[in-house]
Amino acid sequence: MNDKVKITLKSGKGGDGAIAFRHEKSIEKGGPYGGNGGKGGSIYFVSDEGINSLANYRFGKTFFAEDGSNGKSKLCYGKDGKDLYLHVPVGTVVKDVNNKILFDLDKKDMTYLAVKGGRGGRGNATFKSSTRRTPNIAENGLPGVEKIFILELKLIADVGLVGFPNAGKSTILSVLTRAHPEIGPYPFTTITPSVGVCYQDIDKHFVLADIPGLIEGASSGKGLGFEFLRHIERCKILLHVIDIKNSKDPLADFKLINDELITYNKLLENKKMIVCLNKADSKDEKEKAIKYKEKFEDLGYKCFIISAKEEKGLSPLVKELYKEVNKLDSEKKVTINNNSKEEVVYSARNLDNSKIPVYNVVKRDDGYFEIIGERVVRTKKLINIKTDEGMSKLLTYLERIGIEEKLKEAGAKNGDTILLDDFEFEYYE
Numbered sequence: 001m002n003d004k005v006k007i008t009l010k011s012g013k014g015g016d017g018a019i020a021f022r023h024e025k026s027i028e029k030g031g032p033y034g035g036n037g038g039k040g041g042s043i044y045f046v047s048d049e050g051i052n053s054l055a056n057y058r059f060g061k062t063f064f065a066e067d068g069s070n071g072k073s074k075l076c077y078g079k080d081g082k083d084l085y086l087h088v089p090v091g092t093v094v095k096d097v098n099n100k101i102l103f104d105l106d107k108k109d110m111t112y113l114a115v116k117g118g119r120g121g122r123g124n125a126t127f128k129s130s131t132r133r134t135p136n137i138a139e140n141g142l143p144g145v146e147k148i149f150i151l152e153l154k155l156i157a158d159v160g161l162v163g164f165p166n167a168g169k170s171t172i173l174s175v176l177t178r179a180h181p182e183i184g185p186y187p188f189t190t191i192t193p194s195v196g197v198c199y200q201d202i203d204k205h206f207v208l209a210d211i212p213g214l215i216e217g218a219s220s221g222k223g224l225g226f227e228f229l230r231h232i233e234r235c236k237i238l239l240h241v242i243d244i245k246n247s248k249d250p251l252a253d254f255k256l257i258n259d260e261l262i263t264y265n266k267l268l269e270n271k272k273m274i275v276c277l278n279k280a281d282s283k284d285e286k287e288k289a290i291k292y293k294e295k296f297e298d299l300g301y302k303c304f305i306i307s308a309k310e311e312k313g314l315s316p317l318v319k320e321l322y323k324e325v326n327k328l329d330s331e332k333k334v335t336i337n338n339n340s341k342e343e344v345v346y347s348a349r350n351l352d353n354s355k356i357p358v359y360n361v362v363k364r365d366d367g368y369f370e371i372i373g374e375r376v377v378r379t380k381k382l383i384n385i386k387t388d389e390g391m392s393k394l395l396t397y398l399e400r401i402g403i404e405e406k407l408k409e410a411g412a413k414n415g416d417t418i419l420l421d422d423f424e425f426e427y428y429e
Contacts, residue, residue: 003053003054003152003153003154004054004150004151004152004153005054005057005058005060005150005151006060006148006149006150006151007057007060007061007062007063007148007149007151008060008061008062008063008146008147008148008149009043009062009063009065009086009114009115009146009147009148009149010043010062010063010064010065010115010144010145010146010147011040011041011042011043011065011115011116011117011118011144011145011146012039012040012041012042012064012065012066012067012068012081012117012118012144013040013067013068013081013117013118013141013142013143013144014037014038014039014040014067014068014117014118014119014120014121014140014141014142014143015036015037015038015039015040015067015068015069015070015071015078015079015120015121015141016037016070016071016078016120016121016138016139016140016141016384017034017035017036017037017070017071017120017121017122017123017124017126017138017139017140017141017384018034018035018036018037018070018071018072018073018076018123018124018138019032019034019123019124019136019137019138019384019387020032020033020034020035020072020073020074020123020124021033021034021134022074031125031128031133031134032123032124032125032127032128032134032135033073033074033075033124033125034071034072034073034075034123034124034125034138035071035072035073035074035075035076035077035078035123035125036071036077036078036120036121036122036123036126037068037069037070037071037077037078037120037121037122037123037139037141038068038069038070038071038077038078038079038080038081038120038141039068039080039081039117039118039119039120039141040065040066040067040068040080040081040117040118040119040120040141040142040144041065041066041067041068041080041081041082041083041084041117042065042083042084042113042114042115042116042117043063043065043083043084043085043086043113043114043115044083044084044085044086044111044112044113044114045086045088045092045094045103045105045111045112045114045151046085046086046087046088046105046109046110046111047087047088047089047090047091047092047105047106047107047108047109047110047111048087048088048089048090048108048109049090049108050087051087051088051089052089053089053153054088054089054092054151054153057086057088057151063084063086064084065081065082065083065084065115065117065144066081066082066084067081067144068080068081068117068118068120068141069081070141071120071121071123071138075123075125077120078120080120081117083117085111086114088105088151088153089153090105090106090107090108090156091105091106091153091154091156091234092105092151092152092153092154093105093151093152093153093154094112094114094149094150094151095149095150095151095152096147096148096149096150097148097149097150099150102149106156106234114147114149115144115145115146115147116145117144118141118142118143118144118145119141119142120141121138121139121140121141121142121382121384122138122139123138124136124137124138135389136387136388136389137384137387137389137390137393138384138390139382139383139384140381140382140383140384142378142381142382143381154233154234156207156234157195157207157208157209157234157235158206158207158208158235158236158237158321158325159198159206159207159208159209159235159236159237159238159239159321159325160209160211160232160234160235160237160238160239161173161208161209161210161211161239161241162211162232162238162239162240162241162257162261163240163241163242163243163257164242164243164247164253164257166243166246167241167242167243167278168241168243168278168279168308168309169210169211169241170194170210171278171308171309172210172239172241172276172278172306172308173194173196173208173209173210174196175308175311175314176196176198176208176314176318177196177197177198177208194209194210195207195208195209195210196208196209196210198318198321198322200318200319200322204322205322206321206322206325208321209235211232232261232264232265232268233265233267233268235271236271236272236324236325236328237271237272237273237274237321237324237325237328238261238268238271238272238273238274239273239274239276239321240254240257240258240273240274240275240276241276241278242254242275242276242277242278242292243278243279244277244278244279244280244285244288244289244292244305245279245280245281245285246279250277250292251292251295251296254275254296258273272324272328273301274301274302274303274304274317274320274321274324275296275301275302275303275304276303276304276306276317277289277292277293277303277304277305277306278306278307278308279307279308279309280305280306280307280312280313281307281309281310286305289305290305293305302320304316304317304320356401356402357373357375357376357379357401358373358375359371359372359373359375359376359401359406360372360373360406361403361406361407361409361410361412362410363410363411363412364419367416367417368416368417368418368419369407369410369412369416369417369418369419369427370418370419370420371403371406371418371419371420376401376420377420377421379397380394380397380420380421380423381421383397385423394423398420404429407427412427413427414427414428414429415427415428
């Protein structure tokens with residue numbers, strides 16, 4: 001089961017705006033005729049019930065969305081790049097490279113915008129005004145965004161079965177649901193989570209998950225370690241299964257597993273837990289179970305004695321699990337900014353709503369002075385500086401944001417080289 005992968009996504013570049021003029025015999029002074037570039041394709045994650053693993057992404061691929069086409073003459077707009085939709089299992093958590101949660105796809109058909117396509121540049125027809133009849137300027141399309149994401153699949157279940165290997169969790173799942181997990185008298189019979197639906201009645205049911213057995217040190221990665229623990233976080237209730245037949249000290253075993261859970265995630269300490277003493281098949285085992293049942297109840301836990309193998313004592317347990325599942329609210333959902341705001345067009349005349357953008361000028365080790373600032377670099381990328389009018393627009397913009405004062409403060413002198421993105425120019429007072 002592939003439940004954690006790292007992939008790279010790159011959205012499409014916006015198409016460049018066109019510089020063109022109308023040339024027809026029957027129309028005098030046709031004016032600007034260049035169309036806008038198309039927007040680059042975006043990339044989305046979509047939760048899909050038909051997928052049960054992240055196997056399609058296991059090799060750390062890079063996924064690209066389509067670029068937008070350039071604008072054309074005759075006011076023809078460039079074609080938008082196609083958006084790319086990546087289907088992932090329900091229960092997939094999207095994280096950044098620092099393991100910060102960006103979005104939780106915990107329901108079917110949810111969509112998350114991962115990287116947005118670059119905006120298309122405006123053609124010269126857009127810049128026509130009463131004072132500028134023949135603008136010889138257009139904008140470049142904005143580049144796409146490239147980001148690395150970590151996808152982590154976490155099982156979604158109402159009740160999670162926890163306990164040592166061979167405590168009987170798989171047997172409990174098999175008799176309470178229609179699931180058919182592998183069952184055997186050897187460690188780590190279950191190496192991937194198994195899920196089944198448990199019915200108390202035709203309209204009363206909950207999802208039960210058998211998760212790989214835990215050993216001491218799992219919170220530091222031993223045994224199936226993290227493969228086990230990451231699936232516990234989503235379960236509303238934990239059913240702690242203890243092998244009353246073979247356990248020398250059920251209370252010590254119970255504490256050891258709980259300590260591993262809390263070490264992995266402190267929040268698990270507050271998760272609802274019910275204790276189940278399994279394999280009470282014989283008279284002696286039942287007497288031992290009754291003694292420990294009292295001890296667990298003294299600690300504040302509801303405790304049930306069962307024999308999954310003989311299918312005894314299961315009905316009261318199922319009734320209690322269903323009652324507790326319905327009592328608990330669904331896990332609190334993570335609210336995420338979905339990065340879907342409309343792009344705003346900035347120019348030298350309308351710059352950040354008349355606010356000067358935040359930027360800095362730094363002197364590099366090679367003696368060059370570099371202008372650093374997301375909004376300044378973004379605006380430079382929009383301006384097509386291949387034309388005289390475009391170059392004039394960039395210089396007007398830099399003057400508008402007070403670049404000369406910033407350069408003086410940084411120690412720039414006549415003849416020094418100034419860098420802005422991939423554009424170089426010499427500084428003169």
